[in-house]
Amino acid sequence: MRVSNNSMQRDPCAYLNDILEAAAAINEATAAIDESSYIGSRLIRSAVEREFITIGEALKVIAVRNPHLFEAIPEGRQIIDFRNLLTHEYLNVSHRVVWGAIQVHLPVLVEHCRQLVDELKNGNS
Numbered sequence: 436m437r438v439s440n441n442s443m444q445r446d447p448c449a450y451l452n453d454i455l456e457a458a459a460a461i462n463e464a465t466a467a468i469d470e471s472s473y474i475g476s477r478l479i480r481s482a483v484e485r486e487f488i489t490i491g492e493a494l495k496v497i498a499v500r501n502p503h504l505f506e507a508i509p510e511g512r513q514i515i516d517f518r519n520l521l522t523h524e525y526l527n528v529s530h531r532v533v534w535g536a537i538q539v540h541l542p543v544l545v546e547h548c549r550q551l552v553d554e555l556k557n558g559n560s
Contacts, residue, residue: 447501448555450493451548457486457493458545465537473537474530483533484521490544491518508547510540 464482465473473479494515498505505511517536521528 447497447504448552450497451552451555453493454490454548455545455552457489458541458548461486461537461541470531470534473534480530480533483537484528487514487533487536488518488521491515491521494518504551507551508544510544510547514540514544 461483464479464486468476468479473483491514494505494508494511495518497508498511498515521533
């Protein structure tokens, strides 16, 4: 499989939108379930983890290409580390920790990213 190199020309807003879209997918997948249902569904867990990996990848690109923008996302480093855990240490992933990230950290990230998108669109950043 060949991967396109179009990412080099992408605007920082595009990566923030990738994060927002992945977060929306996580919220959609988990909106009607509780922690127990989440833990019991491999399909939902897999989907959620994949979206968190996407979020972490987008943040990694932002960190390299636009460090100033990355600094405006306080939880950015923690989420990249979380992505690395999901990708490389999958046997050590706690489903309760992922559920907690969905409930506590994801809404904060979404708010920061929405604010940054607004600022970039309005030319304030």
